[in-house]
Amino acid sequence: MEAAVFRLEGVTKRYGDLVTLDNVSLDVGVNEYVSFLGPSGSGKTTLLRVIAGFETPDSGRVFFEGRDITYLPAHERGIGFVFQNFALFPHLTVIKNVGFGLTHGKTPLAAAEVDRRAREMIAMVGLAGMEDRGVDQISGGQRQRVALARTLAMEPKLVLLDEPLGALDANLRGRMRNELRAIRERLGVTFLHVTGSENEALAMGDRVVVLDRGRIIQSGTADQVYDTPASPDVAHYLNRFNLFEGVLSAGHFTGAFGTVRVPSARGSDRDIYAVRYDRMRVRSALAPADGPALPATFVASEYLGSSIMNFFETGDGQVVELEHHLSLGAPDTYEARKDYILTWDPDQAIVFGREAL
Amino acid sequence: MSDMTASVPRKDNSTRLLLLPGVIWMMLFLITPILMIVYVSFWTQTTFNISPDPTLASWKQFFSSDTYIGSLWTTMRIWLIVLAMTFIVGYPTALFVGLLVKSKTLSTILLVICVIPFWTSFLIRVLAWRPMLGKEGAINILLLKAGIIQQPIEVLLFTELSVIIGMTQIYCVFMVGPIAFMLARIDRNIIEAARDLGAGFGRIFWKIIFPLSMPGVVVGAIFVSVMVLGEFATSGALSGRKVNLLGNIIVTQVGSLKWAMASVVGVILTVVMGVVIAGFLRIVDLKREL
Numbered sequence: 001m002e003a004a005v006f007r008l009e010g011v012t013k014r015y016g017d018l019v020t021l022d023n024v025s026l027d028v029g030v031n032e033y034v035s036f037l038g039p040s041g042s043g044k045t046t047l048l049r050v051i052a053g054f055e056t057p058d059s060g061r062v063f064f065e066g067r068d069i070t071y072l073p074a075h076e077r078g079i080g081f082v083f084q085n086f087a088l089f090p091h092l093t094v095i096k097n098v099g100f101g102l103t104h105g106k107t108p109l110a111a112a113e114v115d116r117r118a119r120e121m122i123a124m125v126g127l128a129g130m131e132d133r134g135v136d137q138i139s140g141g142q143r144q145r146v147a148l149a150r151t152l153a154m155e156p157k158l159v160l161l162d163e164p165l166g167a168l169d170a171n172l173r174g175r176m177r178n179e180l181r182a183i184r185e186r187l188g189v190t191f192l193h194v195t196g197s198e199n200e201a202l203a204m205g206d207r208v209v210v211l212d213r214g215r216i217i218q219s220g221t222a223d224q225v226y227d228t229p230a231s232p233d234v235a236h237y238l239n240r241f242n243l244f245e246g247v248l249s250a251g252h253f254t255g256a257f258g259t260v261r262v263p264s265a266r267g268s269d270r271d272i273y274a275v276r277y278d279r280m281r282v283r284s285a286l287a288p289a290d291g292p293a294l295p296a297t298f299v300a301s302e303y304l305g306s307s308i309m310n311f312f313e314t315g316d317g318q319v320v321e322l323e324h325h326l327s328l329g330a331p332d333t334y335e336a337r338k339d340y341i342l343t344w345d346p347d348q349a350i351v352f353g354r355e356a357l
Numbered sequence: 358m359s360d361m362t363a364s365v366p367r368k369d370n371s372t373r374l375l376l377l378p379g380v381i382w383m384m385l386f387l388i389t390p391i392l393m394i395v396y397v398s399f400w401t402q403t404t405f406n407i408s409p410d411p412t413l414a415s416w417k418q419f420f421s422s423d424t425y426i427g428s429l430w431t432t433m434r435i436w437l438i439v440l441a442m443t444f445i446v447g448y449p450t451a452l453f454v455g456l457l458v459k460s461k462t463l464s465t466i467l468l469v470i471c472v473i474p475f476w477t478s479f480l481i482r483v484l485a486w487r488p489m490l491g492k493e494g495a496i497n498i499l500l501l502k503a504g505i506i507q508q509p510i511e512v513l514l515f516t517e518l519s520v521i522i523g524m525t526q527i528y529c530v531f532m533v534g535p536i537a538f539m540l541a542r543i544d545r546n547i548i549e550a551a552r553d554l555g556a557g558f559g560r561i562f563w564k565i566i567f568p569l570s571m572p573g574v575v576v577g578a579i580f581v582s583v584m585v586l587g588e589f590a591t592s593g594a595l596s597g598r599k600v601n602l603l604g605n606i607i608v609t610q611v612g613s614l615k616w617a618m619a620s621v622v623g624v625i626l627t628v629v630m631g632v633v634i635a636g637f638l639r640i641v642d643l644k645r646e647l
Contacts, residue, residue, distance in 0.1 A: 052553060053553075054549055054552075054553075073552075074549070074552050074553050075552050075553060075554070075555040075556065075557070076555075079553075080553065081549070081550070081553045083546045083549075083550060084546075085544070085546060087544060087546035087547045087549070087550040088547075088550075089547060089550075089551070089565055090547075090569070091568050091569055100551065100554055100556070100564075101554030101555050101556070104551075104554070104555070104556040104560040104564055105554055105555030105556060106555040107555075150550075150554065151553075151554075154554060154555065
């Protein structure tokens, strides 16, 4: 990678017996947008806090712009941090919040310069005219912008965002997503964004880094991760795949849906067969069997606007989700508690197995 | 629609009914006594008698007597010194208990320890200072044994100093409590955010922590002020009658059945307290903070 602005080398962090970060290594380039995706407890927030300097790793090194900053205090790192709950100063106005770092930071600026730069940042995040409001007099989305402006006013080379959209409602989240990206492109700063939402990670990141139990289990572009998840866990966190257990042996996978030919399989510690929600088809229980055939009863469906999610239940109680894009035509309707056969094209399945093919 | 309009007055009546016990209580035991004191302060006092003939004699006597005016100033002086002392001692304590101690359990335990002295009676707490501060008290013995002093320090007890020491100790916890409460409410992320923006500890304290703890300081200051301004027991027990606060004057006047003079002092004390509390409330808008 050319010009890594930021590098982690074997970062490990323990709380007592609990290993929250396990030998994490990562390179991040200039002007990149990296999303960290992982379930809660996967260590993603701890990783961000280590990078910011709020925590010190037990072992490993953190490099930033070629300098070892592992033991450098937070305020000397030049790394901006946007908190999940925004952490605005409740007793200060919008402009005082944004100007705080410029006035009280390591190299305080003259009042006029602080005022000019704070106003500029406020205008950039679209809050011009709200400079003198108290931060408890503005909405959640506006608070989010103030938090961002406050961090960006310091002109950091690297901005860390800890689930910055988590506290916003769905509508606002979509809008802020676009704006975050636009702001980043304008400033040419590297963003590291932690999120528990697979949608957000896939939508925002030039690169998606999937964390699980303190380890990086996959790192790649959004479509790489989406199309070729590296492990059953990644497929699980993406929340886009039905995962089936079974046995992979001699190029064939045997599961609840019968035995299916497997063209290729990825190495893993267990045998898992994954089919994307939108790759699954429904057949009548009476139609002749051909290819994979999973008997299941229809439970319910959910209308999502551009698509419909259908939920089926297999004999052993597993819920199978099936997405039908409405652009592909009107959806079939299914009868509740009635038996159907679910099938798919075996070439589109992703198979993990102890014997890689 | 007619149902709604009909229900409004009924609801109004029930809210008034809820207020009634409180209003009656305050009328009987707060408003009436205060009006009574104001009234009695204008009564005519003779040596063994008091009659409701209106006169300004007691008021004139108060403002023309060096003893009374002196005790007003002593009260103000001791109040300000004790207020400052409880703040100086209490704020760092509150900072430690409310902010620096990370474990909630430990900070609760520490607050309870601050309150433990209140499990003994007020009088014992005050009197316990005598064997501490006396000429042959613990402090003098220790200093003598350590060879720091050759003669026992006599100003420790039965002086203004001993009254200040005693009051500071007793009322400090009323300062610590509200401040620690406000500090504990500060979101730790805010402090980390300030740190991330490059502010050092001093800046974070003066620009973030201290302003956010102000409501606690004001509430603590009101608690301490109200109690110190009305004090008579600590000064009675630790000053050897040398320090006369307005409270002590009321006690002696009532003791010699001089109700009119006691009332004058009572009115003055109430006015001083009212002004002090109003002043503190101007600093912080408590309605917004709590």
